[in-house]
Amino acid sequence: MLSSEEVERIAYLARLSLSEAEKVRYAQQLSAILDYAAQLSRVEVGDDVPPTSSVLSVHSVMRLEDTILPGLTREAALRNAPLADESYFVVQAALGDDD
Amino acid sequence: MTEHETDYEVVIGMETHIELDTASKMFCACSAQCFGAEPNTHVCPVCLGMPGALPVINRRAVEYAMMVGLALNCQIARFTFWERKSYWYPDLPKGYQISQYQYPLCYDGWIDVDVRDVASGTWQEHAERRRIRIRRAHLEEDTGKLTHIGNFSYVDYNRSGVPLLEIVTEPDLRSANEAYAYLSALQQIVRYLGVGTADMEKGAMRCEPNMSLRPKGSHELGVKVEIKNLNSLRAVRDAIAYEIERQTRILRSGGSIQQVTLGWDEARGVTYIQREKESAHDYRYFPEPDLPPLQVDEAWLAEVRARVPELALARQDRYRRDFGLSAYDAVVLTADRAVADWFEAVVAALPNGPGRAKAAANWVQSELFRVMKSRGIPNSAVHTLPVKPAQLAELIMMVERGVINHHTAKHVFEAMCDSGADPQCIVEERGLAQVSDAAALRDVVEAVVAAHPQQVQQVLAGQEKVFGFLVGQAMKATRGKGNAQMIHALLREAIERQRA
Secondary structure, eight states, rough: OOOOOHHHHHHHHTTTTOOOHHHHHHHHHHHHHHHHHHHHGGGGOOOOOOOOOOOOSSSOEEEESSOOOOOOOOOHHHHHHHHHSSSSSEEOOOSSSOO | OOOOOOEEEEEEEEEEEEEOOSOOOSSSSSSSSOOOOOTOOSTTTTTTTOOOOOEEEEHHHHHHHHHHHHHTTTTEHHHHHHEEOOOOOOOOOOOOOEEEEESSEEEEEEEEEOOOOOOOOTTTTTOOOEEEEEEEEEEOOOEEEEEEEEEEEEEEEETTOOEEEEEEEEBBBOHHHHHHHHHHHHHHHHHTTTOOOOOOOGGGGEEEEEEEEEEEOOSSSSOOOOEEEEOSSSHHHHHHHHHHHHHHHHHHTTTOOOOOOOEEEETTEEEOOOOSSOOOOOOOOOOOOOOOOOOOHHHHHHHHHTTTTHHHHHHHHHHHHHHHOOHHHHHHSSSSSHHHHHHHHHHHSTTHHHHHHHHHHHHIIIIIIIHHHHTTOOOOGGGSSSSSSSHHHHHHHHHHHTTTTTHHHHHHHHHHHOOOHHHHHHHHHHHHOOOOOOOHHHHHHHHHHHHHHHHHHHHHHHHHHHHHHHHHHHHHHTTBBHHHHHHHHHHHHHHTTTOO
């Protein structure tokens, strides 16, 4: 079972603020998810099977030509922003490196 | 320093970010050429991190990164994939940066650099060659740009998604000068390869040295500090030199160093502690599910390898060895690839080129540079001049064969730079061929001697400077076209005949 501190840490990384009741509930739910996924580690695969990095059967899919295509107009880009002026997205001052 | 004081040694590692100069961004087709553009005009759902938008790898960016890796003698990963580096900051619209972690595209390399003490007067001639190991160079995407005003931050995502190469050294640098030399070499390589401007003032190359001091002879590392927001090579050198001095003083007085991130105050020439975050980073890297892995096969690698030109340091060594040039000449001629290529084309067009390379080097460094400077043409754009290397080679040979003298050749070169005409045509059209007709020159010399009896007597009395004056008078009478050697000889004879 995840500890309350671990849940708080995970919530902080996602910038979520949880009530005490939610912390208890999520500790149970997150633990259940982790336990479910942990079944995988019980499978014996030997040492020469590298961890899976992709489940796709393709590789090296690239844009072969380095050409420019039009994107969004600035008006369209800013339209759904919670806060913006005519040129910029605007957010609460963010001075630190992390928060 | 008293005998009780310990000697300290600095250990420096360098993390450098370089923007790759592709047309479009790393994972979308927005223009990556966004310096100075109106904010948020080079954006699309991918680089704005909108839900459902899917990234696609820009092949050219991968190739540019491989070229840098090869130039840094790195191994190139045959298999690699992208990972999400999660952190929370508004310059990153997705909440994560697509980067490489477990398998960098390039790894285990090295670069040789010539470390020069630029404070010394003869810095070009004396260099210590040091090998700096490269731990890794991986490809990622640049972030947006924030401007903080009052309680708000203004975000411009034009730069978001520009291809970025992060190059990390082993902690092999041992002085501020070495750090400077390493970064200059790296910058020069990026420019030689044509994969970026590496312009620090514009943020196209950003360096973060980390450094620590330890007693000389010790093998343990001391407490590490990182220095940020350095926006010129000089700032990097000055900041490191300042920190070495500051930390040495603290350690000698029995104090200890704090592990912090420092900023550099360019105006005051001091470092300052940047606000520290309370929690350590927790990037939670995991494979990017939106991008398939990347495989580099031998054919592709060979194709990319073929695009890596001979670099500046190798050229310098070759010029000194094969052309007998000085270190100074070699450094100056290879500073820009365009100039080095131009110079080598002159040498290639000269009969017995290596034997005449010194003459070519002199022409490039004096006349070619003077013309470009006076016309405001940067060295990197030498090919935009109408004059071509083979024409300079021809001009050099005309001087050597005595068709024109050196003085005239300078004027002919200037005309070649204007019109791109061949030197022979200019000489013929303007009647500039050197006068080597002994009878004609003898007349000129006799006239000069007759017109300057007083100066002739001074020469006879041993005043050699005055001889130069008389040569000048004779040269002037030929409108600069006289064969200087012949004038010298004839004048000497004529003056001797005046000895009473």
